[in-house]
Amino acid sequence: MSALRDLQKSLLICATLLSVAFALGGCSSQLADMTPADAQAHPREPGSYLPVHDLPPDRDQAVISPEQRAKIEAELAAARDRQAVAAKEGK
Template identity: 75%
Template structure:
């Protein structure tokens, strides 16, 4: 009777340990294999520094034209003034 009770107690524990080991074993896959296909290749020298002065392409052009930027800034300033007035009225 004692041996049957020990088996009933240890069997679920062994099963849980086995399932945890299998689940953790699945996490050990190589993360480098999961990189997208269009990712740039890795550097051959692991200790090399990234180039600091190399800028991404198209950084010389303004992202937003100056006229549109002025319009956006004016709209934001008007919204800020409306919120300040609404907060002042709420007090």
């Protein structure tokens, strides 16, 4: 009886692994087929960074004033410093 259960368990494991392999094999479609036609091309050089400070031409939102930007940056720096102190105290 024990040998039969071991055989059934082995067959169940093999069937599960086989079905997972088939399921994952079905997910390997070409990504190029799924990209829209108007998508931007990727940069040729692998180490280049995207321009994060360049704004799109059709931006409808108002630009943050320099005073507000300085205030936000100061708040973020203060939060970073508080987290660094809390991390040192926690260790």
